[in-house]
Amino acid sequence: MQAITLLLAASTATAYTIVEADLLMYKNIDPVVMPGQYKSHLHTFFGSDSVTANTTTSAELQKGCITAYNPNDFSSYWVPTLFTTTSNTYTPVPLNRFSAYYVSIENAEIAIPQNYKSVVGNAAATSQAAVEPLAGIQWFCEGDATETKDLAAFPTKTCSTHLQTLLLFHDCVNPTTLESTYSGTQHWTTTFKPANRCPAGMKRMPQLRFSIRYDLRNALPNGWSGAAPLALACGSSYCSHGDFINGWLPEAAENMLLANDKREFAAVTGPNGGDADAAVCKTAKDKEPTKGTSDYLTSVKMMGKRALGRFDRRFA
Numbered sequence: 001m002q003a004i005t006l007l008l009a010a011s012t013a014t015a016y017t018i019v020e021a022d023l024l025m026y027k028n029i030d031p032v033v034m035p036g037q038y039k040s041h042l043h044t045f046f047g048s049d050s051v052t053a054n055t056t057t058s059a060e061l062q063k064g065c066i067t068a069y070n071p072n073d074f075s076s077y078w079v080p081t082l083f084t085t086t087s088n089t090y091t092p093v094p095l096n097r098f099s100a101y102y103v104s105i106e107n108a109e110i111a112i113p114q115n116y117k118s119v120v121g122n123a124a125a126t127s128q129a130a131v132e133p134l135a136g137i138q139w140f141c142e143g144d145a146t147e148t149k150d151l152a153a154f155p156t157k158t159c160s161t162h163l164q165t166l167l168l169f170h171d172c173v174n175p176t177t178l179e180s181t182y183s184g185t186q187h188w189t190t191t192f193k194p195a196n197r198c199p200a201g202m203k204r205m206p207q208l209r210f211s212i213r214y215d216l217r218n219a220l221p222n223g224w225s226g227a228a229p230l231a232l233a234c235g236s237s238y239c240s241h242g243d244f245i246n247g248w249l250p251e252a253a254e255n256m257l258l259a260n261d262k263r264e265f266a267a268v269t270g271p272n273g274g275d276a277d278a279a280v281c282k283t284a285k286d287k288e289p290t291k292g293t294s295d296y297l298t299s300v301k302m303m304g305k306r307a308l309g310r311f312d313r314r315f316a
Contacts, residue, residue, distance in 0.1 A: 015105035021046035028299035038292035041233040061247035065281035072270030074247030096213040111253040121241025136168035158223025162213040171207035172198035
């Protein structure tokens with residue numbers, strides 16, 4: 001068992017910027033893990049509405065209508081959908097806020113490359129031991145006293161405010177192949193210690209961190225004590241993971257590197273202006289409404305019986 005230690009404390013000591021984004025859609029696609037297919041577990045999407053099961057490039061996303069509050073950020077962000085599981089029904093939990101933090105910018109050598117995409121976390125995890133340790137996955141009640149539990153486990157009692165989760169992405173990338181990993185993951189010899197702490201051939205880039213707050217007050221008005229009546233589309237809380245396809249306009253991605261004061265937030269400007277010019281697109285919507293599904297039970301059927309074996313038994 002581990003006590004929760006928030007990554008937010010670390011972010012206050014490093015350069016960062018934040019982009020908030022509204023919900024775009026629920027959909028059983030994952031263009032990073034299962035390109036071209038409609039057999040994924042259900043995901044919750046934020047950002048550019050140009051994302052489809054076949055999206056592979058930044059340029060595709062940059063043609064879209066965006067739910068992000070920075071007019072230069074056409075990225076696509078997604079996570080497995082969180083459900084309440086009372087009365088044998090699976091209802092998506094209302095979102096309070098999705099925030100994409102870009103942190104440790106003072107350590108970055110290059111901007112996040114165009115066409116870069118990544119998935120972090122272990123979608124098959126069923127215990128803390130199987131959770132990717134460097135992904136920093138946590139579930140906790142925002143503002144409540146810390147609880148002694150697995151970091152990636154749901155809280156065991158009702159949250160007084162919001163249920164919050166954190167997830168940290170890679171910060172090292174090969175600018176040619178777009179392969180990526182976490183810095184400091186290689187055991188360096190005493191004679192080879194690169195300053196950027198990345199494997200050979202890789203460069204440091206701004207590090208993306210998801211911070212998501214869910215509003216449970218109406219979804220679970222009676223609260224809970226013990227096992228939370230919650231589940232992710234991939235199973236238990238431990239399977240939490242996140243996906244990202246970079247859609248930042250190239251000029252804005254470069255400008256992000258200017259947000260390198262070690263303790264201060266800085267907005268990112270670009271060809272479309274800055275945060276003050278942001279206007280969430282009110283017409284953003286699923287570009288393929290006749291393909292795939294936004295319904296949980298339908299998504300389970302589309303995955304097929306073999307895929308169901310990956311789920312917690314409550315989902316069978």
